[in-house]
Amino acid sequence: MPAPDCRLGIDVGGTNTDAVIMDTDDRVIATAKVPTTSDITGGIASAIDTVLTAPGAEPSRISHVMLGTTHATNAVLERRNLRRVAVLRLGAPATLSIRPMFGWPAELAQTVSVGAAVVEGGIEFDGQDLSTLDTDAIARFLGEVGDQAEGIAITSVFAPVSPRHELEAADVVKRELGEIHVSLSHEIGSIGLLERENATILNGALAGVARDVARAMREALTAHGLQPVTYFAQNDGTLMGLDQALRYPVLTIGSGPANSVRGAAFLTGISDSLVVDVGGTSTDVGVLVNGFPRESSYGVEIGGIRTNFRMPDLVTIALGGGTVVSGDSIGPRSVGYRLAEEALVFGGTTATLTDCAVAAGRASVGDADRIGPHRARLTEALARADVMLGEAIDRMKTSKDARPLIAVGGGSILVPDQIPGVSEIIRPEHFDAANAVGAAIASVSGQVDRIFHVGAGGRQAVLDEAQEDARERAVAAGADPDAVQIIEIEEIPLAYLTSPAIRVRVKAAGALGGVPGRQLAARLAQQARLADTVAD
């Protein structure tokens, strides 16, 4: 039997769950596409079963599995399976003018929170204590809410400058409550107290969802006698280990679009391009810069809650293969994964954009004869969909020069061969599994976002320190030290302040280390311990 050398990438989308197996030479060995189930876990298990039994799959060769999903977003939107969290902020007497969770949708706050406290503590921007940490007040608060809390979310003022008060508070939690899920803001978000606190609370709420997904994956893999090293894709398209994903599920909340963009880059070998990902219900247009998705300059809102996560900069429109065409209107309703039953060309009674593509001769799927008398109307609707798509693409362009466009996703047969402002349209092989490919080939990253004081060494010394720190974090997360590169660096001077300080954001990423021998054994042992906590 050959040594395990293949990766299994899985991407859970709104309509479909995709899986792909790739070998060490990054060749695609097998792909699978199954409907996403409402419990998420059923679709994952089914995708794993399908891809592992595909011709040439050789399950015994799987050494790593990477999962990308937007399930966490949906859990928040649907208030499903959310844990109850005690909210602890370290920052009094500062910050009292805005209480934790102020501005949250009321019933979401009620679902998630068992209580909140703002106690003395926190850090200044120069690293000094804002006030002395009040550990007695923390213990008292934990005494009040400990019975009902399933997790504790801890946020200190300027934790990105120094995490020491958060770490000390976590020790108090351990002493008072023993083993309970603890979310620390410095591991989760960047500067911006309210947004980081929101993300930290959501993280605590999502711990159960992450555990369920990890468990479903493990069960599906175990059924095939597999025990690969498991990774989760993050919002930026890079990977984190299972241990990290269970502690920090909120960081995996929106990895889908990043996976598609990265997958498109990989499948074409192009590192700078526009990317369009057409699914069953919606189309995302993103931009590939240096092989990674361009990030949005604003934090995203999740279920009406402001966070400071940077997500891929996307324009999303309600156009997909299953989008319903009725009368003069196109969408936003979609038949989703029921396309194969409901579309006209598949014997159904609902006119969809897939039918339009067949009517216009752009695609040949199903039975074109079933279009019958609708041909003219559907062809005309497709022309209007083309205009909508063209506008979305134009909004993402950064110059008037024509740019190449990579078309991926199961619905990308809808994309016309000519679009204004697009120099060429590239349709790679395995286009319909680009998201799962993106998960399978993802690299591992480390990020720094901190305020630095510009000392004697000047600005360059600060930038060097930040880059070194980001590299170390990437390696610690499993990146091959020789392959780590700085992929993004941004410095923002602090305005209106005479003391020189700059906020520096650096991201480093590199391919997964070989994970051979001892390191692999250690990772698997650690994972087995985690698996026990996952299984109960």
Place this chain on the structure above:
Amino acid sequence: MKRLLDPSSLRALARGCAVLGAGGGGDPYIGMMQALQATEDYGPVALVDLDELPGDDLIMPCGMIGAPTVSIEKILNGDEGGRLRENLEFMTGRKVAALMPAEIGGSNGLVPISWAARIGLPVLDGDGMGRAFPEVPQVAMHLAGISPSPAVMTEERGNLIAFRTISGHWIERLERAAAVEFGGNAASTEYILTVAQAYTGTIRNSISFAIRIGEALAAAQSDPVAALIAEIGAFHLVAGKVIDVERRTTKGFVRGSVIIEGLGADTGKLIRLELQNENLVALERGRVLASVPDLITVLDSETADAIPTERVRYGQRVTVIAFGCDPLWRTEPGIAIAGPRAFGYDFDYLPVEELAGARA
């Protein structure tokens, strides 16, 4: 009373303050959240005009001094404004009748409202700048010959400093240094004046103006940028894409430039913005289109939300507008402290409408 500042007017005010920030003053979001919580807890604040207040009582211009980046992390305690007022009344032996933002542009346009709610005082419909400026003495009160002293500065822990300085220059210098010691940001009041003095010594009606901007944006059906331009009589300088951003920091100022390439009807235009915390000058091929003290604001072309200088990024689709400042800034002393030469430029100020007229 002109109106009650309820949650919907506070949301409109926040959008207006961002537009009047001319790129500076910090994100009004935190100030808005503070004001929303304070008015929820203590009741809405009355927005009043000068005629409603006793002539001998004091107007307290106030706000935050320091780095906006600090204020999004180390959020206010909430009691700072009450402490400023208490000490000011103790030092002067007079009553504070109303609070007033020292600066309407950016987050400082909202912070005094959260304090007013807590201490049960009204807010005067006016401010010291009609926009955002980087320095404490760049206020209408300074132009009217009001003394910066006594000034008071405090922070969340309760530390407090009272200042008696010989000039606006010294208040700027000492408060800025103290703000660093307080952790990068602090609350302050300076240039206090009587209600009678405020008729000529403040920029009048700027809170109503900011709310009007926010309401016009919210009411716009399809093209909020056009709605804003129509509402305030602004000049459209360019609609296009940010193709270059250059920023550096010197002595507490973010300086730099942004280049916007025109698209659509503006294809072929290339506009350069010079910035120093705020947008100072807009140039086209070396020709000045607008400059301080007039306001130059970069808007998101789609939503018309104002984009602060530190958030302008390559590739953004933006529309740059310029509009006239308060007439106080167009006087000789106004131009001397807030015109292009005050910011180190070697050209004379011309009002934005004259520059536009000369081009047409």
